Amino acid sequence: MAQAASAMEAASSGISLIGVAKSFGGVAAVRDCTAEIPFGCITGIVGPNGAGKSTVFNLICGFVAPDAGRIVYRGENIAGLSPPQVFRRGIARSFQGVRTLRNLSVLENLLLGATAAKALSRVWLPFVTRKADEAAVPKAWQLLDELGLTEAANRLAGSLSYAEQKLLAIGRLMMADVDMVLLDEPLGGLDPNGIDGFIARIHSLVERGRTVCVVEHNLNAVRRMTDRVIFMADGTVQASGTTGEVLAREDLARLYLGVTAAKGSHP
Amino acid sequence: MSFYVSVISYVGIYGILAMSFTLVHGTAGMFTVAHAAFFGIGAYGTALLTPLLGPGFVPVGIVAGSLLAAAFAAIIGLAALRERGQYLMLVTFSVQIIFSVAALNLPFTGGDNGIGGIAPLGIGGLTAKHPIAAMVVVLALVVAIYFLLRYIERSSLGRLLRAIREDEYAAEALGADVFAAKMFAFVASAGLAGFAGAVFAHHASYINPVSFSFEVAILIVTISVLGGQYSLLGAIVGALVVVWLPYVIDFLGIESVKVSAITQLIYGLVLIFVLFIRPSGMVPEQLRGFHPPAQPGAER
Numbered sequence: 001m002a003q004a005a006s007a008m009e010a011a012s013s014g015i016s017l018i019g020v021a022k023s024f025g026g027v028a029a030v031r032d033c034t035a036e037i038p039f040g041c042i043t044g045i046v047g048p049n050g051a052g053k054s055t056v057f058n059l060i061c062g063f064v065a066p067d068a069g070r071i072v073y074r075g076e077n078i079a080g081l082s083p084p085q086v087f088r089r090g091i092a093r094s095f096q097g098v099r100t101l102r103n104l105s106v107l108e109n110l111l112l113g114a115t116a117a118k119a120l121s122r123v124w125l126p127f128v129t130r131k132a133d134e135a136a137v138p139k140a141w142q143l144l145d146e147l148g149l150t151e152a153a154n155r156l157a158g159s160l161s162y163a164e165q166k167l168l169a170i171g172r173l174m175m176a177d178v179d180m181v182l183l184d185e186p187l188g189g190l191d192p193n194g195i196d197g198f199i200a201r202i203h204s205l206v207e208r209g210r211t212v213c214v215v216e217h218n219l220n221a222v223r224r225m226t227d228r229v230i231f232m233a234d235g236t237v238q239a240s241g242t243t244g245e246v247l248a249r250e251d252l253a254r255l256y257l258g259v260t261a262a263k264g265s266h267p
Numbered sequence: 268m269s270f271y272v273s274v275i276s277y278v279g280i281y282g283i284l285a286m287s288f289t290l291v292h293g294t295a296g297m298f299t300v301a302h303a304a305f306f307g308i309g310a311y312g313t314a315l316l317t318p319l320l321g322p323g324f325v326p327v328g329i330v331a332g333s334l335l336a337a338a339f340a341a342i343i344g345l346a347a348l349r350e351r352g353q354y355l356m357l358v359t360f361s362v363q364i365i366f367s368v369a370a371l372n373l374p375f376t377g378g379d380n381g382i383g384g385i386a387p388l389g390i391g392g393l394t395a396k397h398p399i400a401a402m403v404v405v406l407a408l409v410v411a412i413y414f415l416l417r418y419i420e421r422s423s424l425g426r427l428l429r430a431i432r433e434d435e436y437a438a439e440a441l442g443a444d445v446f447a448a449k450m451f452a453f454v455a456s457a458g459l460a461g462f463a464g465a466v467f468a469h470h471a472s473y474i475n476p477v478s479f480s481f482e483v484a485i486l487i488v489t490i491s492v493l494g495g496q497y498s499l500l501g502a503i504v505g506a507l508v509v510v511w512l513p514y515v516i517d518f519l520g521i522e523s524v525k526v527s528a529i530t531q532l533i534y535g536l537v538l539i540f541v542l543f544i545r546p547s548g549m550v551p552e553q554l555r556g557f558h559p560p561a562q563p564g565a566e567r
């Protein structure tokens with residue numbers, strides 16, 4: 001399932017949002033949003049604070065149900081499914097905060113990426129459970145090595161630095177058996193030195209056959225990471241296309257800076 | 268002699284009860300105050316059912332009592348576990364109160380007087396009438412349940428429950444059905460509390476509502492927090508320390524009316540002391556350590 005999507009699929013599909021809308025009380029967080037996140041390339045979602053970027057991830061992954069519109073993935077409307085249902089169809093996401101499982105060990109945080117979805121249904125079969133649980137362990141060690149966290153394997157994840165916790169959040173998704181990975185501000189709060197390493201990690205997700213979509217404020221990094229960009233403001237898509245094309249547009253740059261300056265930062 | 272033997276049996280029974288609380292609270296992070304009620308449902312369930320089944324069917328009564336407690340928990344869980352936050356605590360608090368009122372007033376529970384003459388632990392023609400035999404049965408059950416729960420805790424499900432305790436959104440994003448996992452922990456834990464209650468009923472041969480009151484709900488929390496709320500072994504160690512307490516106070520020659528009040532006071536002080544000085548209790552959560560795969564004998 002996590003193998004690279006076939007060339008046909010890569011060319012033809014991915015996630016399609018069609019006329020999706022969501023309001024919270026009087027606030028239209030997302031409205032009439034139509035966009036494509038195609039397989040086989042890295043898509044960036046950029047836009048000022050409050051543009052609705054995180055809400056789009058919440059809508060896709062089932063954390064929030066849309067008021068209107070369809071979200072099509074592999075020919076199926078996944079709008080309104082629950083988060084585990086969306087995960088089982090092959091889409092996983094990270095959060096804007098790190099959401100580290102602080103009192104679990106670093107290694108256990110990774111193991112959960114591979115086992116959380118099936119842990120309950122398997123527990124009735126102790127032998128199957130043991131085999132499946134053990135199978136994830138070598139994979140997790142290998143990943144720890146790649147992330148440079150081997151020494152910390154058995155430490156509480158809450159004791160890691162913020163940057164390490166951000167790495168761990170991506171590591172959990174690398175363990176997950178999914179095709180599509182949505183990252184919400186993976187570089188947020190990192191110092192410039194850490195960012196290069198991070199972009200390498202995101203590329204290693206792609207090497208593992210995942211399609212990556214990333215919400216990010218660091219436009220420089222977006223330029224380096226992504227192939228395509230969706231530009232959002234005021235809850236809707238203002239433009240989309242290749243990264244170079246979209247990020248070169250001055251009207252969008254002004255919209256971005258203007259709204260950001262006016263609204264200030266937003267959690 | 269037989270006094271010590273029966274206290275050891277009670278340590279075992281409250282140990283099982285406290286381990287059931289560890290599963291739902293220490294592991295899965297759900298604070299419930301209805302465990303004395305589930306303990307009672309198991310006890311009344313088997314006390315009412317076994318006479319109908321006839322002698323020799325005590326294990327059937329115990330299983331039925333456990334399932335009854337689990338069934339009540341399933342109904343409560345369906346109503347309360349979809350909501351996040353403190354909702355469960357409020358609902359289980361009400362359940363505990365309703366249970367106490369019901370145990371006192373329903374036509375078949377014997378009110379204040381409770382139910383007596385409950386068959387001793389046993390199976391078929393074999394009965395553990397002798398206190399030592401009863402103690403051996405109880406301790407065997409403690410060991411069996413300890414290993415059952417340890418299997419769950421160490422499996423990926425145990426890890427998932429701890430993940431839910433830490434951050435349920437993170438667990439959900441990794442594909443976990445958080446509601447189902449919480450239902451499992453809540454219902455299994457209540458079933459186990461019911462099991463402890465059913466064993467208690469057959470061991471004591473007499474039950475009344477006092478054994479399942481709100482004070483007992485507090486007792487469970489005290490045992491768990493003092494022994495180590497995140498540890499199964501801690502639950503047993505906690506029971507070992509706490510269950511002796513009223514007997515010790517009694518032994519000191521204090522008027523029996525005051526024993527309960529003094530015991531409650533000491534529980535309260537112990538809770539505050541432990542939570543401030545050492546929140547992990549006497550036995551802290553034991554993280555499973557992993558060895559790198561290169562070394563032989565991959566894990567400890």
Ligand SMILES: Nc1ncnc2c1ncn2[C@@H]1O[C@H](COP(=O)(O)OP(=O)(O)OP(=O)(O)O)[C@@H](O)[C@H]1O
Nearest residue numbers: 024027029048049050051052053054055056266267
């Ligand atoms: N659960 C919620 N309840 C109420 N309002 C919400 C909720 N989630 C988002 N909003 C509102 O919806 C709008 C869009 O928020 P969203 O978090 O999607 O923006 P964003 O593009 O991710 O912004 P940022 O770059 O600051 O993360 C904001 O006005 C926000 O306050």
Ligand SMILES: [Mg+2]
Nearest residue numbers: 053054096267
């Ligand atoms: Mg956001």
